[in-house]
Amino acid sequence: ALAMHGPGVAQYDKGGHQQVLQSGDLMINDLTSPYDVNWPDDGGSSAFNVTYDLLGVPVDLARRAAPLLHTSPLYGLVQHHLGTVIRQAPVLAGDPGSSALAAATVELLRALIVSATADDRLARSVRADTQLTQIMAYARQHLTDPDLTPERLAAVHNLSLRSLYLLLHNAGISLEQWIITQRLEGARRDLAAAGKRHRTIAAIARTWGFTDPSYFTRRFRHAYGVLPKDFRQAARSPD
Secondary structure, eight states: OEEEEOSSOEEEEETTEEEEEOTTOEEEOOTTSOOEEEOSSSOOEEEEOOOHHHHTSOHHHHHHHGGGGGGSTTHHHHHHHHHHHHHTHHHHTTSTTHHHHHHHHHHHHHHHHHHHHTOHHHHHHHHHHHHHHHHHHHHHHTTTOTTOOHHHHHHHTTOOHHHHHHHHHHTTOOHHHHHHHHHHHHHHHHHHOGGGTTSOHHHHHHHTTOOOHHHHHHHHHHHHSSOHHHHHHHHHSOO
């Protein structure tokens, strides 16, 4: 858990490591072993929880990082990020980009752990993963741009095409298929949305980068097993 301490002062104790927490302080808490947090008065904290297999760092590394967070130059960046996420959680939870935000937060936590412990073993993989997260987040933000191409992604992120393709290959991502899948999902949501019933299927397809209606229809049917017009009709029908 990456926790941000709330109002008041608290005493944190885990495995012999004691820490006094002030409002806004960050704390990494390994939830696989016991710990104590005591507030002399009322208090609390907010936390971002992630499993170790998703975080991609050993348990012992997270434990070593706990008392060293303030030594990392990334501390202020992560502190600001988590504070913003906590304050805007009710709005962000329903945002289409919430899954990408969660992935980016995981990458920031991993980077903070590696930075605090100065672990060279993981530094290279963290840099690669963080760069990939930035690339995919940019792609998600620009899915409706017809010129979202590998050349553009490489240029924006100061990479050669070869480096971009190698990064994607190592992550098991086919960029063309990923973009098509995400665009189809966006079009599917719009076709089902009551607020967009006035728009034609062709217009929705164009919005999501499909300039050829026939191609869009074929890909939609292949992905969802139904024609776009039939899907839209079914979405309009009452239960």
